[in-house]
Amino acid sequence: MATASDIEKAAEVLRTGGLVALPTETVYGLGANAEDPAAVARIFQVKGRPPSHPLIVHIGGAEHLDEWVEEVPATARLLAGHFWPGPLTLVLRRGRRVPLEATGGLETVAVRVPDHPVALALLSAFGGGVTAPSANRFGSVSPTTADHVRAELGDAVDFVLDGGSCGVGVESTIVDVTGETPSILRPGGVTREDLEAVLGCPIEVPSTSHVRVPGQHPSHYAPRARVVLVEPEEVVAEAGRAQEEGHQVGVFLPAASADAPVKAHAVVTLPESLDAYARGLYGFLRELDQQGCDLIVASLPAEQGLGLAIANRLRRAAGPRSSQ
Numbered sequence: 001m002a003t004a005s006d007i008e009k010a011a012e013v014l015r016t017g018g019l020v021a022l023p024t025e026t027v028y029g030l031g032a033n034a035e036d037p038a039a040v041a042r043i044f045q046v047k048g049r050p051p052s053h054p055l056i057v058h059i060g061g062a063e064h065l066d067e068w069v070e071e072v073p074a075t076a077r078l079l080a081g082h083f084w085p086g087p088l089t090l091v092l093r094r095g096r097r098v099p100l101e102a103t104g105g106l107e108t109v110a111v112r113v114p115d116h117p118v119a120l121a122l123l124s125a126f127g128g129g130v131t132a133p134s135a136n137r138f139g140s141v142s143p144t145t146a147d148h149v150r151a152e153l154g155d156a157v158d159f160v161l162d163g164g165s166c167g168v169g170v171e172s173t174i175v176d177v178t179g180e181t182p183s184i185l186r187p188g189g190v191t192r193e194d195l196e197a198v199l200g201c202p203i204e205v206p207s208t209s210h211v212r213v214p215g216q217h218p219s220h221y222a223p224r225a226r227v228v229l230v231e232p233e234e235v236v237a238e239a240g241r242a243q244e245e246g247h248q249v250g251v252f253l254p255a256a257s258a259d260a261p262v263k264a265h266a267v268v269t270l271p272e273s274l275d276a277y278a279r280g281l282y283g284f285l286r287e288l289d290q291q292g293c294d295l296i297v298a299s300l301p302a303e304q305g306l307g308l309a310i311a312n313r314l315r316r317a318a319g320p321r322s323s324q
Contacts, residue, residue, distance in 0.1 A: 032132075079198065174186040230298075251296070
């Protein structure tokens with residue numbers, strides 16, 4: 001686990017234009033000084049990420065929000081007050097402190113305060129904002145441990161802060177608060193139901209948006225194995241068919257079917273709790289890759305609570321790879 005000296009070393013790496021992998025409650029991020037265009041550009045290079053895909057700026061507390069955005073509507077202050085630190089990202093009008101390199105050329109910026117002691121200690125020691133997409137190659141499975149980062153990015157990262165396993169396991173919820181009506185642009189660790197309870201009104205989850213944000217690519221969060229989505233009651237039969245066709249099949253077995261016999265190369269029996277499912281999702285995908293599966297059969301959970309975010313990640317994991 002990261003020590004105080006590790007955190008100070010990481011802060012110095014950021015000050016000198018380097019890249020730091022840092023833990024958050026969602027996934028591990030690949031961090032750079034948000035005000036250093038050259039360091040931000042290096043994030044895109046290391047990840048192989050298109051420069052038009054905006055990054056999230058992580059700040060140390062809601063009290064710093066006005067330093068990074070042009071204006072803060074009342075809705076944004078309300079949500080920040082309830083959910084920060086936490087897995088909620090707000091899209092607002094870009095302030096002058098944020099270079100266009102960090103926003104993909106947009107006049108909007110995505111901002112959040114992470115809920116992880118190591119990340120908050122780093123932000124405090126550094127004294128500025130940190131742009132930090134997930135610390136992995138673009139489009140692949142997000143990392144939820146320091147070992148995941150090291151295995152995927154290796155020496156491309158100047159320093160890795162180890163904060164243990166991520167507690168939420170899926171990325172932050174992104175909410176656009178630039179217009180009159182807020183909307184969810186990416187479901188994540190703060191649920192739609194929690195947002196609606198605070199706002200006192202329904203909140204939309206549009207299938208498309210004119211505002212570009214992280215996680216909107218058709219193929220994203222994807223393992224090496226191809227992911228096939230079927231109805232829950234069809235998982236066992238589909239796995240058997242694919243195995244008989246010669247595939248090395250991995251299965252996400254729903255908890256309700258835990259006792260069913262499955263013909264497959266490898267099986268992950270899913271937890272009943274959506275919290276546990278979200279926390280383990282990316283690890284499960286990595287595990288089946290490591291076991292040599294070339295096809296993963298899964299089903300979507302009910303899209304309530306964290307099930308909405310899990311379903312979003314699985315759909316994109318199953319997305320068309322040719323479009324990358």
